[in-house]
Amino acid sequence: MSAEQRTKTTSTELANALPPDEVLxxxxxxMKEVRKRAAKIAGTSIAVLLYGPKGTGKELLARWIHSHSAACHSHFVKVNCAAIPGTLLESELFGYEKGAFTGAREPKPGRVELAHNGTLFLDGIADLDLASQSKLLQFLQDGCFSRIGDEVERSVETRLICATDKDLDEEIVKGSFRADLYYRINVVCLKLPPLRDRREDIPLLAEHFLVRCQEQFKKQAEPLSMETLHYMQCMEWPGNIRELSNGIARHVLLGPTASITEEVTRSVTSSLPSASIREGVVPLKSLCKEAIRASEKNIILSALRANHWNRRKAAQELKISYRLLIYKIRDAGLAAKRKSMASRQEDEAGRSPSAAD
Ligand SMILES: Nc1ncnc2c1ncn2[C@@H]1O[C@H](COP(=O)(O)OP(=O)(O)O)[C@@H](O)[C@H]1O
Ligand SMILES: [Mg+2]
Structure with missing residues (x-):
């Protein structure tokens, strides 16, 4: 298969690859909000920016938007901006003519051209260097470009979807992302939440991956028990949906001994006080509650430390009210500790503990 064919995917293949909307x-x-907004903009040709941590389903959503757009019968062309070095990016995006540089033996269309009448998906847009950003901006301003080493100006019609896990406002402030390009690509922004902010969706996703992996590996696996699903809802999932999907693949391939069950149990119980686990019998509800309390306590402690035990600032950082933080400090048994830390700080800084509020 040629590189060109590899970058093109037809709408039929896409429809097959997408999970049902209820799962997606x-x-x-x-996610209800994401769905509402995505449905409103899918049929238009406006530029969409997908923002969310890695593994939250940005690419999948880009494919969903494409498959619900007028461009669905044409190609969905993905460019992984982080994977292509800046020097090669121009030729990848815009193509080249024969003899444009050493090794250019045949003319080659770029991905922009391949996406004519379709969708161009720029993944990891924040990783484009400034030179590539300005070339992309030129193209977005009038839809025209030239292949490298070619005089001919070409024009294409393409729907642009960009994705990033970086805060582009911050990148603009740092000077590593052009504000004018940001306004071009961000007509509508859809924010994908981390998996830990949509815990109620975990069982549905896990069951979906179980069915898919069993089909893919042609192997029956043990069903996911209520306990496993419950544990899974207590986990943090830093790798988001990708991590969940990998965990289920292990469950199917390696079986329960090396599966997610063990891993989940270990990750939850390791953060628990040992008194809560007696002779291997752990009441499920209290286990989850304790795990959440234990991690909350750690988070509160580090916010307090980072803010020199200033509780108002810590509450702001944690995006909770001051009153709620005080309640949680007491609930976590941190009140006495805080006092002694505050008075230590007071000794060091020579000010009263109330000033720390
Ligand atoms: N809502 C979802 N339903 C089912 N599978 C999903 C969902 N979101 C993501 N996935 C799967 O999780 C993995 C990571 O998703 P991806 O779209 O590549 O995330 P991102 O682009 O944000 O890194 C892929 O295998 C994808 O198919
Ligand atoms: Mg991705």
Whole structure:
């Protein structure tokens, strides 16, 4: 298969690859909002920016938008901006003519050209260097470009979807992303939440991956028990949906001994006080509650430390009210500790503990 063919995917292949909408969007409030907005803009040709941590389903959503757009019968062309070095990016995006540089033996269309009448998906847009950003901006301003080493000006019609896990506002402030390009690509922004902010969707996703992996590996696996699903809802999932999908693949391939069950149990119980696990019998509800309390306590402690035990600032950082933080400090048994830390700080700084509020 040529590189060109590899970058093109027809709408039929896409439709097959996409999970049903109930799975893709789930039931959580956060995703309901994403679904509502995505449905409103899919049929238009406006530029969309997908923003969310790695593994939250940005590429999948880009494919969903394409498959619900007028461009669905044409190609969905993905460019992984982080994977292509800046020097090669121009030729990848815009193509080249024969003899444009050493090794250019045949003319080659770029991905922009391949996406004519279709969708161009720029993944990891924040990783484009400034030179590539300005070339992309020129193209977006009038839809015209030239292949490298070619005089001919070409024009294409393409729907642009960009994705990033970086805060582009911050990148603009740092000077590593052009504000004018940001306004071009960000007509509508859809924010994908981390998996830990949509825990109610975890069982649905896990069951979906179980069915898919069993088909893919042609192997029956043990069903996911209520306990496993419950544990999974207590986990943090830093790798988001990708991590969940990998965990289920291990469950199917390696079986329960090396599966997610063990890993989940280990990750939850390791953060628990040992008194809560007696002779291997752990009451499920209290286990989850304790795990959440234990990690909350750690988070509160580090916010307090980072803010020199200033509780108002810590509350702001944690995006909770001051009153709620005080309640949680007491609930976590941190009140006495805080006092002694505050008075130590007071000794060091020579000010009263109330000033730390
Ligand atoms: N809502 C979802 N339903 C089912 N599978 C999903 C969902 N979101 C992501 N996935 C799967 O998780 C993995 C990571 O998703 P991807 O779209 O590549 O995330 P991102 O682009 O944000 O890194 C892929 O295998 C994808 O198919
Ligand atoms: Mg991705």
């Amino acid at each position: 969007f789930g039931r959580s409030e956060a």
